[in-house]
Amino acid sequence: MRLESVYWSRGDSDLGFARTNLRELPLPTGMRGAQWLLQDFLPRMADYHVARDQPGRRGVSYLSVHLRFGTVSVRQLAALAARQAARGCEGAQAWLSELAWRDFYFMILWHHPQVVSRPFRREYEAVQWDDAPGLWQAWCEARTGYPLVDAAMRQLLRTGYMHNRLRMVVASFLTKDLGIDWRQGERFFAQHLNDYDLAANNGGWQWAASTGCDDQPWFRIFNPVTQSQRFDPQGRFLRRYVPELAAVPDRHIHFPAAMGPAALAACGLRLGVDYPWPVVEHARARARTLRRFSLLGQSADG
Numbered sequence: 001m002r003l004e005s006v007y008w009s010r011g012d013s014d015l016g017f018a019r020t021n022l023r024e025l026p027l028p029t030g031m032r033g034a035q036w037l038l039q040d041f042l043p044r045m046a047d048y049h050v051a052r053d054q055p056g057r058r059g060v061s062y063l064s065v066h067l068r069f070g071t072v073s074v075r076q077l078a079a080l081a082a083r084q085a086a087r088g089c090e091g092a093q094a095w096l097s098e099l100a101w102r103d104f105y106f107m108i109l110w111h112h113p114q115v116v117s118r119p120f121r122r123e124y125e126a127v128q129w130d131d132a133p134g135l136w137q138a139w140c141e142a143r144t145g146y147p148l149v150d151a152a153m154r155q156l157l158r159t160g161y162m163h164n165r166l167r168m169v170v171a172s173f174l175t176k177d178l179g180i181d182w183r184q185g186e187r188f189f190a191q192h193l194n195d196y197d198l199a200a201n202n203g204g205w206q207w208a209a210s211t212g213c214d215d216q217p218w219f220r221i222f223n224p225v226t227q228s229q230r231f232d233p234q235g236r237f238l239r240r241y242v243p244e245l246a247a248v249p250d251r252h253i254h255f256p257a258a259m260g261p262a263a264l265a266a267c268g269l270r271l272g273v274d275y276p277w278p279v280v281e282h283a284r285a286r287a288r289t290l291r292r293f294s295l296l297g298q299s300a301d302g
């Protein structure tokens, strides 16, 4: 059967493409949509260096999907940011350097195409990752018992976007707390991110797994609870995506498993029923990761 007749016989729309649900996305689409987002971001750019790490605030530009699909020019963005940075705007300087990271990862992929399937740093090919299907499922389904990780994964699953700070947190959690190979997480992101980009995604995952070119040192392991306390202190982001924790007081929302029975009863939360117990204990998982990397003969001095 010829290709056209397959398309036409399926009764889909013109040119053989199924109708999209783009209008249902809470995302302004096309070049006009990109300019709308840019205009929305410009007055906020001066504050970017402070607000960019707080997922509960509208601190970033949300332009990644447009950069990914070419509906905005990176040169236009870089020129705008450079002009502001030259006038001493710290936020613009920080934003410009994020745009530069994007180019940096393109450059890495171009010159080191092996990173697509292997660690940038050869010595990390020997890392023995765990085969842990139950933990993997918990991560994918946002039920790890660590609210920041679960909220982030729900943001991804519901919107096709995840805030940068949270991408770092969940990638670190998968590789350093659950001991699972970064390539599994990289693939999952590829399937779910609207802004999925091979170079940036690979760079981000290798950074978090400590196998990349400018990576997070392997002995620096994010604590998902302190990351939550630091970057979402009032739990605004947590409550949006994990509403079952809405009544938990701010001081406990980052790790409800530490609450005593009276505190749990006071806010009507049943751990293991309404919200899961943690799938791993962070301190133990951290010790395992340190062992995993030190077996390669690496010392914590670098």
Ligand SMILES: Cc1cc2nc3c(=O)[nH]c(=O)nc-3n(C[C@H](O)[C@H](O)[C@H](O)COP(=O)(O)OP(=O)(O)OC[C@H]3O[C@@H](n4cnc5c(N)ncnc54)[C@H](O)[C@@H]3O)c2cc1C
Pocket (backbone or CB within 6 Å): 052, 060, 061, 062, 063, 064, 065, 067, 068, 098, 099, 100, 101, 102, 103, 105, 162, 163, 164, 165, 167, 168, 171, 189, 193, 195, 196, 197, 198, 200, 201, 202, 203, 204, 205, 208
């Ligand atoms: C594990 C992991 C996976 C990632 N996967 C992707 C991906 O598939 N596609 C993608 O575009 N970005 C990826 N990033 C980078 C970053 O998280 C997103 O670019 C950013 O969250 C997009 O939101 P924004 O447009 O509001 O960013 P802003 O903070 O407004 O930044 C502006 C632009 O700079 C670029 N940028 C910002 N931070 C980075 C970064 N760390 N690395 C490379 N470029 C950056 C993006 O093009 C972004 O749109 C990943 C980061 C990590 C840690």
